[in-house]
Amino acid sequence: MNHTHTTPWVLGLTGGIGSGKTAAAERFAALGVHVVDADQAARWVVEPGQPALAQLAEHFGPGILTAEGRLDRAALRARIFANAEERRWVEALLHPLIGQAIEQSLASATSPYAIYAAPLLVETGQRRGARRVLLIDVPEALQLARTQQRDGASEAQVRAILAAQASREQRLAVADDVIVNDRDLAWLQHEVDRLHAFYLSLPGGPA
Template sequence: MPLVIGLTGGIASGKSTVANLFAEQFGIDIVDADIVARQVVEKGTPGLAAIRDHFGAAVLNPDATLNRAALRERIFSNENEKMWLNNLLHPLIREKMTQDLRQVHSPYALLVVPLLVENQLQSMADRILVVDVDQATQIQRTMARDEVSEQQVRAILASQASREQRLACADDVIKNDAKNQKLLPQITELHQKYLAISRTNL
């Protein structure tokens, strides 16, 4: 298993931008929890079969793929159903992420998990890298990107770990506040650091 860097950050912090720069500039392999979460409920998977058995065929599209809107409706106002779904999906996602990390060919891997702190997945990574941004910037970026109200963004922020909680778990931090924050120098420095650590881990 390679050195695993757990990359996390709040909404609109720039996690994807940072991960893509590591991949594009240095050829680092990425395992993305959001992608894995979709893969474990693809057509023909045990995950999707369990969801269909529990919620019924109404949560499927005509082509037998998952109807995410219908599923969201089922769990939205029902805490027990939401818990059932999380109890099903979290172990499947974790197992698939572990499998994917074993396939990595780069000297270290980025494990991108937006809710790393919230779901207490720190143990899956050797180091935690937090993309840090102030709340005002998060609100501004999310409103512009998702065309949602400030109230909605604040509700999302309230449901996530606080900036302080995230930073308390961080081994490394990338600052991404300013509009034209220079990300590449920060990423280059960390890349050199991770290469050095991965060599000592051999």
């Protein structure tokens, strides 16, 4: 296999809700690192023109499409919410495609390392070949405050989301690197820059 460029190694980037994971990913991207976001990949595979959208419409009928022919997520959720069989069908269709989209994007990276950003990396155990995992960690009180501020959610709502996500302990157990994001954006960016320099010093190629 003669690659024109060395295959970049993969850094898994994760963090709970309100941790600043997105801000960290944006900083890495600004530094020229190829970032693949699991949530974006999930949206991309059901874009108009993608085969998955046609299959969903064929299976559920045109009622799951908006007038513009895009996926009406609320309508799809309503269909599969109470129906485990239908939900499994959708997952069996989309999960391999999302995985493929992520793999292809990671493989196309020209930076020395690439980032796979996934909020539920720990929960799903899907590291996508990540050699290291970077956790953006944040004290729970701060997580609550930030998320309530950002989403206008109540404390109870945020606590429910936190309860469904892996605990800090579980995340810290799998993380190779940790940024405690309990200060401002400048501090977070400084920490990302520091780690970026370290990551560039690591030997390339797959683990």
